Amino acid sequence: MVQTKFTDLAILSLPLRTKFRQIHTREIAIFKGERWSEFSPFIEYDDREAAQWLSAALTWANDPLPKLQRQSIPVNATLPAVAPKEIEGVLAGFGSFNSVKVKVAEKGTTTSDDIARIKEVAKLYPNARIRLDANGGFDVATALELVRMLAEFNLEYFEQPVATIPELKQLRQALVHDGIKLKIAADESIRKATDPLLVAKEGAADIAVIKVQPLGGIQNALKIAKDSGLEIVVSSALESSVGLSHGLYLAGAIEDLKYDCGLATAALLEADVTNTPLLAVDGQIQIRTVEPNEELLERFAAPQDRRDWWLQRIERCLDLLES
Numbered sequence: 001m002v003q004t005k006f007t008d009l010a011i012l013s014l015p016l017r018t019k020f021r022q023i024h025t026r027e028i029a030i031f032k033g034e035r036w037s038e039f040s041p042f043i044e045y046d047d048r049e050a051a052q053w054l055s056a057a058l059t060w061a062n063d064p065l066p067k068l069q070r071q072s073i074p075v076n077a078t079l080p081a082v083a084p085k086e087i088e089g090v091l092a093g094f095g096s097f098n099s100v101k102v103k104v105a106e107k108g109t110t111t112s113d114d115i116a117r118i119k120e121v122a123k124l125y126p127n128a129r130i131r132l133d134a135n136g137g138f139d140v141a142t143a144l145e146l147v148r149m150l151a152e153f154n155l156e157y158f159e160q161p162v163a164t165i166p167e168l169k170q171l172r173q174a175l176v177h178d179g180i181k182l183k184i185a186a187d188e189s190i191r192k193a194t195d196p197l198l199v200a201k202e203g204a205a206d207i208a209v210i211k212v213q214p215l216g217g218i219q220n221a222l223k224i225a226k227d228s229g230l231e232i233v234v235s236s237a238l239e240s241s242v243g244l245s246h247g248l249y250l251a252g253a254i255e256d257l258k259y260d261c262g263l264a265t266a267a268l269l270e271a272d273v274t275n276t277p278l279l280a281v282d283g284q285i286q287i288r289t290v291e292p293n294e295e296l297l298e299r300f301a302a303p304q305d306r307r308d309w310w311l312q313r314i315e316r317c318l319d320l321l322e323s
Contacts, residue, residue, distance in 0.1 A: 105137025
């Protein structure tokens with residue numbers, strides 16, 4: 001079945017410059033339809049969730065591209081949960097930037113580690129806006145206490161500080177009660193939810209973080225963005241430049257884009273699928289499609305056991321989509 005759905009299918013293992021989400025390599029699949037596309041749900045995602053990503057990849061490969069409102073996208077730097085001494089080296093790969101997203105609540109780290117990381121970012125880049133991303137790793141009390149301890153830094157927003165919509169709502173209300181003007185952004189509460197609009201209906205967030213693959217494609221993502229009524233940030237899922245091009249086109253099609261987008265993550269890859277990766281210049285990335293380089297596809301081909309695993313996964317996801 002795979003052979004009838006894809007041409008030039010490649011399963012790749014791309015090394016990262018530093019550990020991110022507890023991984024050192026990013027496994028992805030790319031294939032060609034009318035244009036090159038990427039299918040790259042993280043390996044821990046079950047088939048039903050991954051099938052949504054495959055639907056997005058097939059749509060990108062074969063459907064018309066959206067009408068663009070702009071030709072380049074302002075982007076933020078992204079800082080994994082590294083030690084303070086590593087920060088400057090990691091962020092150097094992003095060039096100049098006006099905002100940086102700092103990962104917090106990572107497994108194996110403490111709140112003290114998070115505070116030290118944030119303080120070092122503020123020291124090294126005093127003009128950069130700082131936003132936090134906890135991937136739902138805090139409880140309400142810990143998230144609130146962290147925000148109070150960081151009051152001096154005028155944070156731009158806090159992305160998915162807690163795991164559930166009721167917790168997001170509780171934290172947002174607590175911030176208002178304490179007179180803390182900090183916006184809450186929802187990521188997992190949108191892309192992993194049965195109802196991606198519930199977080200907006202419940203008044204649990206100010207900003208929606210929108211990603212192409214988890215939401216089933218650009219058109220689905222555009223509809224969710226519009227129907228939510230929230231401010232929008234388009235972000236990546238640590239894709240190669242092929243996958244990042246999906247996100248850039250989505251961001252380009254959003255009518256009102258107020259924030260830097262999290263689409264500069266090719267800077268976190270030690271290797272990409274193209275000799276001309278989608279890297280920021282002066283805090284912006286030009287919107288374009290990407291053609292992979294054959295030599296790089298050969299060099300970073302996944303081992304046969306991982307290739308077999310991905311092929312079986314694709315087969316199962318196709319079965320889910322067709323049923």
